[in-house]
Amino acid sequence: MKKVFILLLQVVLFSSLNLYSTSLTRDNVIKTYDCHILGNALPDSLVKLIYILDTSVSDSIIVSYKFDGHMSPASGTYLEITELNKTIYLNSSNTFLDTLELKVWGTGNSMISILSSTKQEYENKENQDYRFLIITTTTSDYSVINQDSIHTENLIVLNESPFSSTRHYFHINGKVVFNDINQNSILKGLYKSKVFWFFIFNNDFSTLYKPYIVSGNYESTCDINGNFDLIWQVDYPLSERNSCKLIVYVQKSNYACNDLVSGGGDFIIGSGGFGTRTFAGKQYLILDIDGEETSHNYDNLEIKINSLDGAILRNLALGREFHETRYQNLSEPSTIGVIRKDKFGQSNWAGVFHSEFSAVFQCTPNWIEIRSDYCNPEVILHEYGHYVHFRLAGLSTNNTNFLRYLDWANTPSDLKEGWAMFVSFANRSYNSNKYGDDYTIHRYHGDTEKAPFCYNGLYRFSNLSYYNQPGYCKFACYLQNVYDDYSENDFMHIDYDGKNNDDIGLGQLVYSVLDDHPFVSTSTYHNYLKSVTNQEMSNSINDIWEFMNDDEHPMRPAQITSLSLYQIAIGEPPALGYKLSWNSMSYANSYNNQET
Ligand SMILES: [Zn+2]
Known part of the structure; x- marks a missing residue:
């Protein structure tokens, strides 16, 4: 049995009628909000399947998972096809977030499909939603294809290092900013988020290359003003490539938030532990590189992130910093998942904190939901405050004390x-x-x-x-x-x-x-x-x-x-x-x- 506790900041809205009429226009009463693999799907490793579902009705939901191929739930033994059904009751204002631990049993191909449907049917509305993922694993790498083309997951080729006598020097600096709509739209820095670079060759955006570097860094963490600075050297025959570009990605997470979900945008997960998302609106930079040159300098670049995700990420980073400055003994975990939603069914919540205590006695995962029109410091930091309370009072040091969890919940x-x-x-x-x-x-x-x-x-x-x-x-x-x-x-x-x-x-x-x-x-x-x-x-x-x-x-x-x-x-x-x-x-x- 899983128990989900929810805390929310309810706002007194005069627009609840609007919310109601908007939800009536929905064609699907059930919708997959997100479906992806977290971790490196390499042979003999464990990864997580993250599945997030939303409904506009209050009903029992049947979620049917099918695992066909080399990946299946870690709790079972290897079978060619494994099926798993779950029935949950979902309130129209709630979101279902499921994490399944999967084992990659070796090399091969897998298709993971998920069919979710409401128990009842609804007139003129779709009551089912279907998603699939195709995962290919070789001995040293893997790739994921997501059915939703907006969420194409790209394969990162790590450490490609053919012998070359040409040494290239790169120095790239700039800042990642967003318009802070809560403060007169002034530009604010995306604090504590990481910036990564990859090469792209011959305009093939489906493969990102990270050649072995002689010195320097693959990533830089933004400072309080959003500044990043990347310096690296690589021995690589760039001049032999017809078209060579550099792509600079911003991580959609930081040291307070492990994975901000807000729909849209590209999505990349690669070998090497980069559980990385880009933002809606393709907020990354692509730079043309002249492979004949050996020195490549780009100064004062600006990467602009959308204002809603920017506000969430910056405020959460400051939130963690604030609480840890005030009190150093906060229990782990220190990062929390965040979902930005355009609405919570018919309710008028501004934000929600969820905590779940599963049957295996793990107080995880916790996550926050923030409504898009309430991406302001008051709401974001209020929900984060619930999470801090949970870390103080709900978790014990070994993270398995159910009685302590109940004390917090009550x-x-x-x-x-x-x-x-x-x-x-x-x-x-x-x-x-x-x-x-x-x-x-x-x-x-x-x-x-x-x-x-x-x-x-x-x-x-x-x-x-x-x-x-x-x-x-x-x-x-x-x-x-x-x-x-x-x-x-x-x-x-x-x-x-x-x-x-x-x-x-x-x-x-x-x-x-x-x-x-x-x-x-x-x-x-x-x-x-x-x-x-x-x-x-x-x-x-x-x-x-x-x-x-x-x-x-x-x-x-x-x-x-x-x-x-x-x-x-x-x-x-x-x-x-x-x-x-x-x-x-x-x-x-x-x-x-x-x-x-
Ligand atoms: Zn609250």
Whole structure:
């Protein structure tokens, strides 16, 4: 039995009618979102078949796998043909992600086919979807042909090194960027993603060559501004090739995200461990090479990635960096799969975190889904925050503790969602080196420092996406004030002068507490936090807690310089809100500023 837990950031949308009518126009009620082999399909090795399925209906789905040839599930023995059927119930808003471990039993050809169908039929709609892969394995290499021509998988020929007396020198530098639509479309770098190079000969784009290099690198990792720098030397008779090109690919993953799936674009997997995708829209560079020359220099190249995938990858890279800066003892795994989707069936979710605990007691895989029109830092880092919580509280060091997993899974929503809202804001503050983020387009900016003072007449915490869930908001804002370590001096409000209950800077503790103990409620978290701090801290923590429950209880928010009641709605009695003035703040030296 597999159990899938889902956490989401639900957005209050006024366009739910649109979503509904769009889904009615779909011709297929079931659709394969992705199907590929992960790993090197070389003789006697293990690879993974990744299969992702989406439906627009809630129904039982029968997934029939057929393995014909030299590859079949690793759990079984070798047979010429192996069939495997799975029945799952899929909610229209959910995605099915299956990973099957396959054994490559030797050399040969295999056809893997997958037929998925809904149990019920639907009028005028296709209720089946079919996919196949053809894998050819030789003693030293393999190739994969995917039925979907958009996802042609190219064979990489490794280390082709015919003898040559000609030594070529290459130096290529540039940057990988995307238009950050969340920040006035300024160009941002694709941080921590890798850039690879390959040769193409005679315009044959189906084969990418990586000749043996004398010195240098096959890959370069982008810095915070997206800069990459590749230098290598190769002894290779380029001049003997009729047409010689260099292709520079950007990896659709980074050290936080192992494989971003967003449909479209080319797709390459090759021997040598390159589980690499390019982006929708062919965002790579092809350079013509003059084989008669021995020195090849290309400066200031620009590779532009689409803005949605760019935002996901950059924010996740900063997300991992932020959390590991705050707390070094996070459990593995450190990368997570990500799927960008145009919609979640008929639901209006902005993002979802999935975690699965399989029958073989492995807390894997985990994955995040982000809706295309919510590729903004708040949502991306909120879902990543759920993943970090899972790594803290759901995983044990040996990754096999089912009871610990259940403790995490049973954690109430106010703790889970409060945590995700808090770390999303803290992470954005880290990224931009100031409170909040320049991100002002979205109407929910999710500032958990300001939130306890925001009212819209009906709700406190009205600037948070979960403003109608005060339990979530209270805990998010409580965590923010416990975590935050700004000095009081210039930021102290006179109303609270003399009260020692300001931001107290227990940045490590908010993490380690989750790591140490499963918590059944936010109040057990709070009580534990008080029990491991000194009296003064404990009093502050308590004041923060009380203030979140009762706005009359004084607490000094760090950056407010003016706080006064004003009338926000006519009525009897008139609704009152707080009018706030702010000072911008900067981080203490111990913080890293990661944005430019
Ligand atoms: Zn959430």
